Each structure stands twice: as C-alpha cells, then as structure tokens.
Amino acid sequence: xxxxxxxxxGQHCATTCEHCALVDICLPVGLSAEDLVTIESVVQKSxxxxxxxxxxxxxxxxxxxxxxxxxxxxxxxxxxxxxxQVVGFSLxxxxxxxDAIASQRYAFSVIALEDSLVCELPFSDILTVAAQVPxxxxxxxxxxxxNLNSMQAIGLQSTADERLAxxxxxxxxxxxxxxxxxxxxxxxxxxxxxxxxxGLATETISRLLTKLQKKSVIKIDGRDILxxxxxxxQKISCGEVV
Amino acid sequence: xxxxxxxxxGQHCATTCEHCALVDICLPVGLSAEDLVTIESVVQKSxxxxxxxxxxxxxxxxxxxxxxxxxxxxxxxxxxxxxxQVVGFSLxxxxxxxDAIASQRYAFSVIALEDSLVCELPFSDILTVAAQVPxxxxxxxxxxxxNLNSMQAIGLQSTADERLAxxxxxxxxxxxxxxxxxxxxxxxxxxxxxxxxxGLATETISRLLTKLQKKSVIKIDGRDILxxxxxxxQKISCGEVV
DNA sequence: CGTTTGATTGACCTTAGTCAAGAGGCGTGG
DNA sequence: CCACGCCTCTTGACTAAGGTCAATCAAACG
Numbered sequence: 030x031x032x033x034x035x036x037x038x039g040q041h042c043a044t045t046c047e048h049c050a051l052v053d054i055c056l057p058v059g060l061s062a063e064d065l066v067t068i069e070s071v072v073q074k075s076x077x078x079x080x081x082x083x084x085x086x087x088x089x090x091x092x093x094x095x096x097x098x099x100x101x102x103x104x105x106x107x108x109x110x111x112x113x114q115v116v117g118f119s120l121x122x123x124x125x126x127x128d129a130i131a132s133q134r135y136a137f138s139v140i141a142l143e144d145s146l147v148c149e150l151p152f153s154d155i156l157t158v159a160a161q162v163p164x165x166x167x168x169x170x171x172x173x174x175x176n177l178n179s180m181q182a183i184g185l186q187s188t189a190d191e192r193l194a195x196x197x198x199x200x201x202x203x204x205x206x207x208x209x210x211x212x213x214x215x216x217x218x219x220x221x222x223x224x225x226x227x228g229l230a231t232e233t234i235s236r237l238l239t240k241l242q243k244k245s246v247i248k249i250d251g252r253d254i255l256x257x258x259x260x261x262x263q264k265i266s267c268g269e270v271v
Numbered sequence: 272x273x274x275x276x277x278x279x280x281g282q283h284c285a286t287t288c289e290h291c292a293l294v295d296i297c298l299p300v301g302l303s304a305e306d307l308v309t310i311e312s313v314v315q316k317s318x319x320x321x322x323x324x325x326x327x328x329x330x331x332x333x334x335x336x337x338x339x340x341x342x343x344x345x346x347x348x349x350x351x352x353x354x355x356q357v358v359g360f361s362l363x364x365x366x367x368x369x370d371a372i373a374s375q376r377y378a379f380s381v382i383a384l385e386d387s388l389v390c391e392l393p394f395s396d397i398l399t400v401a402a403q404v405p406x407x408x409x410x411x412x413x414x415x416x417x418n419l420n421s422m423q424a425i426g427l428q429s430t431a432d433e434r435l436a437x438x439x440x441x442x443x444x445x446x447x448x449x450x451x452x453x454x455x456x457x458x459x460x461x462x463x464x465x466x467x468x469x470g471l472a473t474e475t476i477s478r479l480l481t482k483l484q485k486k487s488v489i490k491i492d493g494r495d496i497l498x499x500x501x502x503x504x505q506k507i508s509c510g511e512v513v
Numbered sequence: 514c515g516t517t518t519g520a521t522t523g524a525c526c527t528t529a530g531t532c533a534a535g536a537g538g539c540g541t542g543g
Numbered sequence: 544c545c546a547c548g549c550c551t552c553t554t555g556a557c558t559a560a561g562g563t564c565a566a567t568c569a570a571a572c573g
Binding site: 108109112127128129130131132136156159160163166167169170171172173174175176177178187228267268269 | 354401405408412414417509511
C-alpha cells in the first residue's frame, strides 16, 4: 500500500531573498539591491513541505513556478494505470514548474524527498517583473535553458554503468555549484527512485554501486556516497572504461 | 568515410513573417499586425541549408536561435571520441538553439536532413523586443516549455516497442499541429538516426517496424509510414499491449 | 519487539545488441 | 544505357546485458 500523499502542506515562514543562503544561485543571481526588492514582491513566503508530500500534483492548473530553498524533490509522471515514472530531481537552489507553461497544467507531481522549503513564484507576476527587469528576464531564459540541458543529460547513454556514473557526476556538479563538496554526496532518494529515473531495475543500481565500490571508485555508506576517483568515474560515464 | 559537413550554407531569400505559411504556429503566433512588424525587424532573411549541412556546429558561440521554415533537422551531440548521439529532430515551424542560452555555446550540431530553410533570430534582439511585446515574451516561455516537454517525452519507456510507438505518435502529433495528416508520416531521417535517438540498434527499428506492419498497425513504404490503427499504437506506446 | 521498508545478493530468463549476409535504390562514370 | 559501388534497409543466428523472481538482512518506526 502506498503512503497517502498529503497536500495539506505546512505553514509559511518568512525569509527575504536578500537574507536567503541561496541568493547567489537562485533566481536573484546578479541582481542589484533595488531589483531584489522588486523581485521580493513576487516571492510568496516559503512553504514547508514534509517528506513524501506533494507540493504540486500532476494535472493541476499551472499558476506558479517554484524555487527549492532547502531539501529536495522528485518529479514524477503517472503513466496510464498507475506506473510511476521519475523524470528528475530538484535540489536546493533549483527551480521547477517550467514544463507546465505550455499546457497550463503541471505535467508532473513534485514530491518532497525530505522535509523541505520552497518559494512559490506566481508566473503571471514573474512575467510582469521580468518585462521591467531585463536581467531577470535573461536569467529566467538561462534557468529554463539549464532545465533543457539537464533533461537531455540524463539521456540515453547505452550501458547501465554509464547512466549511473553520469547520474552521480550530475549530482556532484549540482552540489558543487552551490558550494558543497563535489565528492561527498548524500542521496536523498531511495535506490528505487534512482533506478526508475535511469530506466533501470533497483537491483541493477544496487549491483552497480557495489561494483563501483569494489573498484574503489566510490565508498558507500547507506545513502552517503563518497567519490574516491572522480576521473575514473568520468571515464566510466562516457564509456571509456568497462 | 563520412560525408564532409559543409557549413558554407547558402544564399538568403526573403519572405516576411506576415506572408510565411507558418505564421500561425511559429514565433509570431497570436501577435497583432503591428507587433508582427516589430518582430520582423529581428528576423534575418531565411537561410537555405542543403541536406547534410550543419546550420549550427556544437561548441560554436551562441548568438541566435532558429526557426525551421521548411525541411527538417537533427540535433546531435558528439560524445568523447566521435560517437554521435542524436538528441532530437526539429520540424517545420519548430525552433531550436534554446539549449545554448545557459552556457553561451551550442551543445549540439544541428544538421539538415533534407534541403531546408531556417530563419535566424539573434537572441539579444529577441530579448529586447520581448521586453516590449509581452505576448512575445510569453510565447518564448511557452516555446521553451514545449521544448522541455518534448525532450522528456522521448524519455525512458522501458521497452523498445514503447519507444518506437511513442516516437511515431510524437511525430504524428507534431505534423498534425501544423495542419498536416496525423496518419501519413514521411520520415526525413534514416532508420539509423531514429535508432540512435531512441537508444536502440538500427536492426531493432527495422524489426519493430516490420512487426508493427504485420500486426496491421502501420503500413511501411520505405520512409513513408501510414498509421492504420492509431488507437492500438497509443496502447503499445504505454505498454498496455505486447 | 514485531512490522515494514529499503538494500543486497544469487539464479535464471527475456530483450535487444552484435555479427553477418543479402536485397533494393540511386548516382556516377565508362 | 548498363555496370559498378555505395547506401540503406531487412532478416537470421547467436550473445550479452540487464530484468525478474526470490531469499535474506539491516535499519526505521510504531
């Protein structure tokens, strides 16, 4: 049986963009103090989302995009008759919801992998502000462009080894981008979600992780992964090494 | 040996957006006559690209996004040491190049699959106009959002049958969107490119197409595919039918 | 302290990739 | 005009990568 998804998510809590730890990598990146105030008018107070809760349900009417303030999320599509397809993960400082602009409906449910905070940004307000603040407009395009790239990056490496190596490197790079260690990775998602996202079986993920550990490429401690040989992992990710 | 890629592409030829057959589905969709004129100032004259030529080379500095006026293109990434990875196709009325906004370099080479025409849209000009014409700004976001969806759609259906069925349906929908038949599909790309794009072997594509024909789901005539049973194809694409 | 959920490992089997051969089309040049 | 070579596509036989099923174990939770 599934854990019921509670959409009655939590209370609001106030922190201005100016004082947010993510000011340098989130939407306000590179904006002047005064532009920051303009943006702030758009940002609704942070919303607390408990682990397992959905901040967005697939099919809901599109209203806002979201920025992850802390924690992490998975985006999942529901295929006909219930099978779940994980399409990606959103980490702190990253945004999601852009996929819904075209159809005006969220294509994916977005579910917290741990207790998290998000900022809600009503899209109509964003458009208004973006037209006035050129830097913001540009940054929005950049953000969406990044989303484009990250989607394709997970793409179609032929072998399972390549996909997993690429997945780890991808996480590593995204953590490094916000000043965290590039070699110490905490997986906030279960193996099952990784497997689903990469189009592999859970057992395969488990076997491959063990294999990487045996080759001293990584050190596994539950959901904590330590990358020991980044170079080799890169070679594996592009099929240069078996 | 590979056919050398010629980037000395052809002469310009003038057609205004107003008189373009794609005015209803391309960038200018929904714009007033006067806005159309504003946009027009951005659109450089159409560029003719011969079959096999690259209009964009991976790694080039990002300057413009492009709209396909006629013909079709494939986008390919070059993995380390030469293997080519097809990441998608662009049909008439569709745009490409947005992936390069973030990094300021084109991530993919974009190669004509047949003699084609494209409109080049310098991105800095677009930004300027978009800030003045709200409808254009919105439409740009919508276009990028569509790109996001199309990338994920090709995604990770588990079986080869599902992927191919989904690919055909995807093409069908995109052709229908610009008023063409949803059941008569001309594949402008060789089987090899389809296979590459779907992460399958050419032989598998061939076998699966034959299998679909035997089951009277499609009728194959070289690169012309006629969809006989759309409903069944949809069921196959989501794994309801073997 | 039992129950549940997630992770690991082994044995077996299915799917799709690889290798190989051959057929049909098309353009080039003798 | 025909012959040759080059593509692209198809089909068959074999193989390997990864999925499925099943058992076990550890940690989390009420």
